[in-house]
Amino acid sequence: MxxxxxxxHGIRRLYASALELGPLLLFxxxxxxxxxxxxxxxxxxxxxxxxxxxxxxxxRWPIMPLVGAxxxxxxxxxxxxxxxxxxxxxxxxxxNSLFGIILGGGLLLLRRPLLKPIxxxxxxxxxxxxxxxxxxxxxxxxxxxxxxEVMWRGFSTETWIASKMFLSFPLTLVFAFLQVPLLRRxxxxxxxxxx
Numbered sequence: 001m002x003x004x005x006x007x008x009h010g011i012r013r014l015y016a017s018a019l020e021l022g023p024l025l026l027f028x029x030x031x032x033x034x035x036x037x038x039x040x041x042x043x044x045x046x047x048x049x050x051x052x053x054x055x056x057x058x059x060r061w062p063i064m065p066l067v068g069a070x071x072x073x074x075x076x077x078x079x080x081x082x083x084x085x086x087x088x089x090x091x092x093x094x095x096n097s098l099f100g101i102i103l104g105g106g107l108l109l110l111r112r113p114l115l116k117p118i119x120x121x122x123x124x125x126x127x128x129x130x131x132x133x134x135x136x137x138x139x140x141x142x143x144x145x146x147x148x149e150v151m152w153r154g155f156s157t158e159t160w161i162a163s164k165m166f167l168s169f170p171l172t173l174v175f176a177f178l179q180v181p182l183l184r185r186x187x188x189x190x191x192x193x194x195x
Contacts, residue, residue, distance in 0.1 A: 015057055019053050020065055021169070022050060023043055023050055024169070026043065027039045027042060027046070028162075036079075036085050036157055036161075041076070041080060044072055044073055044076040044077065044080075047073070064099070067095070067099075071094065071095045075087045075088055075091035076088055076091070085157060092145070092164070093149050094145075096141040096142070096148065097141070097142065099137075100138045100139070100141035103135075106134065113133070114134060115130060115133055115137060116130045116134075125187060125188055126187075129183070129186025130186075132186070133179060133182060133183075136179065136182070144168055144171070144172070147168060148163075148168070151167070
């Protein structure tokens with residue numbers, strides 16, 4: 001990869017991260033000013049807006065943000081329609097559990113690391129590397145589901161919303177950073193960007 005291609009990839013990744021984090025930030029801000037129902041409506045609209053932007057940026061439909069947006073639409077829609085915030089609070093638990101089940105089930109039942117088709121464009125790993133990375137992410141999604149359950153059942157709505165930004169998101173960043181040694185060890189080919 002040339003320096004120019006690397007720079008373009010880095011800029012695209014920055015924009016993609018903003019598209020993934022943007023709807024959550026807008027939800028956080030709208031909720032702080034107008035409450036959870038307006039915040040949920042903003043979350044739905046921002047998630048719907050981010051998908052075609054991501055498609056334009058990356059040239060493909062992003063699987064995980066696409067599934068996430070579907071759940072935001074369904075559970076957010078139920079929250080607004082029924083005026084019951086339980087639905088939007090359950091969304092992260094159900095979505096993270098679903099990702100954990102799909103990734104873990106792919107390893108157990110299909111003997112395939114299902115992260116490879118999703119992230120194979122970004123990472124070139126050995127088969128063992130893909131298996132380990134998939135197992136770790138599968139287990140981590142269950143941790144995120146458990147954290148969400150504790151936060152929404154044990155704390156106020158405002159604390160639960162704050163936990164998305166100040167607990168779940170940082171935990172995800174730290175977890176992703178902790179995978180760098182695995183990526184370094186199991187990189188398949190020359191020009192290992194992690195080593």
